[in-house]
Amino acid sequence: MSMIDSLLAGLSLVSNVYAFLALFGGIIIGVIGGAIPGMSATMAVALTLPFTFALQPITGILLLLGVYKGGIFGGSIPAILIKTPGTPASSATILDGYPLAEKGEAGRALGMALWASCTADLISNLALILFAGWLASFALSFGPPEFFALILFSLTIIAGVSGDSLLRGALSALMGLLLATIGLDLVYGTNRFTFGSPNMMGGLNFIAVLIGLFAIPEIIAMVWNPTAHIGKTRKLGKNWVTFEDYKNSFKSIVRGSFIGVFLGSIPGIGAAPSAFLSYSEARRKSPNKKNFGKGEIEGVAAAEAGNNGVAGATLIPLLALGVPGDVITAIILGAFMIHGLQPGPMMFVLNVDIIYGLFIGLIVSSIFLFLVGSVAIRGFKYVADVPKRILIPGVLVLCIFGVFAVNNNIFDVGVMFAMGWLGYFMMRNSIPAAPFLIAFILGPLLEDNFRQSMLMSGTDFTILFRGPITWFFWAATIITIIAIVRSTIAGRVKTTPQ
């Protein structure tokens, strides 16, 4: 069967109204689900799964993919408007999105988030269609030593999101690393810092930490000083994102998309680190470096490109190898299996019509996302016009509800408030929260992969340098560290009074 035949077979599968309706409906569900803090894209996909059982395989899977893609974009809406990431992947969007909203440019930030998301989505889907086989075999060459080197390199992001003081950033990262050690030890199965509490055995819930760290400090600050915001205009603003903005950020968007494609095709990393990596790269390359973190539109573009770039690429290991890269693709894998389909190399032979049907659906999904997103922004814009004294209590209720709903556990709500006070303390002392979060995500991955490498080699450290991939990331890490040290020293010389 030639490619044209496969394409036509795929087209005949999706060329019915139901497939597109499912995709469109899925994106709507996803955007709404993603926009509710604590609901997260993962939960939206999990809740949609049972509805796909009765559908045709291709229709059901397109529905789930729609929810997934919509959810990843939807998370940026509350991240920008109320500083509460709707889904962990959008935590990097807060860094510049919320300051923009504070300046009365929420509309511009949301618009840019949508444009960047759709562009990255398209690039990611094209990468899936064109390079799936090649990227999948590359992903399989990632064992624990390669992961270790990659994550070590990713930790250098911390320098990029530390703001003015690298020392404060490092302090924040250390706290993140410390709290990430709570829970069960991976290799021995023993309890670490759980103080005998079963609630602590699973570690601190990620979403509780995330919301506690970003949203709650704003609320505490408001309680502390209820009239601080009066006199500041905080509106969606007349400013809409312009083509000029898009053009200026285009390089960052494309770079972020490729970072997303790369990290997405390797199972086990996920969208949040990709968004942060894309953000810190954009900052490093930008002439407006100083403005990052204070409301730079390019920062929003880079973060959103980084997380949506992952969305198509995570399907690469799923379709080509049958390996789910994260929780969401694990759920989608479940949907394949329930319909008797087994993703993997043979699927490209046995069910090539479904593969091509999916590809066609995915390309269309980028366009649908743009349509649904534009409407959603218009719908949610009224949030930006709500006076802060009314908005903030609402946000608090939403945060408590959201964090509780993740695990139906009141303990998580306690974690959220504890983290909120920590976040408030950090805010008052200008310690940035982003390094904390990155360390909290990457720290356990670094440790686990290190220990798995040591188990593999019988505690022989040379395994950490076992091949070209590890060499590449070790070199990249060293170069980045040298660059950070040099720019820090240069910065100090500049600011020292003559």
Next chain:
Amino acid sequence: MKMKLLGALGTMALALTASTAYAEYPERPINMVIPYGAGGATDISARTIAEPLGTAVGKPLVMSNVTGAGGATGSVVVQNAKPDGYTMLFARVGSHSVSPAMKDTLPYTLDDFRFVTVYEINPVACAVSPSSGINSMDELIAKVNEGGVSYSSSGVGSLLHLAGAMVLNEYGVEDPLTAATHIPQKGGGEAATAVLNGTATFICTNTSALASFVANGQLKPILVTTAEPVAGFDAPTSADEGKPALEKLVGWTGIAGPADLPDDVAAKWGEWMGQAAGDQNFVDQMTKRGSVINVMTPEDANTFIQEQYESFRALVDELGMRIKG
């Protein structure tokens, strides 16, 4: 004012509990705790049975994932719940037979739960990567004796962890814990990937987790632990290999309540499960995923789990796998 309100609330609460005692169970929605994450084997199994089960129960089932610590966090929620039948748990082989057998650090024991059913059995298979050059259990054992063999699992205290050690032990490997290295991963998907990319040599896990890799020729099955062959797995069974003890090594999903669950509630569940598992749609979906549907009565379920637990516990003690602190 405040006192009045409290008084009113108290009366209401009293009225509610009073009516609970007399009314027919269930008279309100039942909370079903899934102690594993969305999309995992337990979650999909639970959500698949929730549909026909909800019809049989006649009240909504509220499904909630309470994840963490290899199923322990969610199990503790049900352990501490009121034994009124309104908070029930989807228990799994890992959380309710391997972990209790292996971990002294667990905040619960089997005695803290009363099982109302086990409805699904998952056969276990061992597989290697085709590029490893291993074609049978004997070749694997020969490699183990040479050294450098490892196996992956979804974590300490998981079925996969115990399965690897148990299979090696049955094949006469002396001191399997040092002869082969256990490389724990963060989940079942990661564990299979570890064998795909050469991080570990072999894996023993539920056939449903391996089915697509085997169908695609990415992994090669070398043993099935049931006595009967499993469709799609071209490998000798435990009966072929003359290792009947391995038949204990199966995965399962069941439903449990707190220890003091009343008899009539347990009996109700037995009835509902009989109805739910008769649903053809449910059976089709589960068998497609490689499960064997076998609804046990509350008594059978308790015996089945207790027996598996005892044999696992004996093995853990024999091999010195217990986790103490």
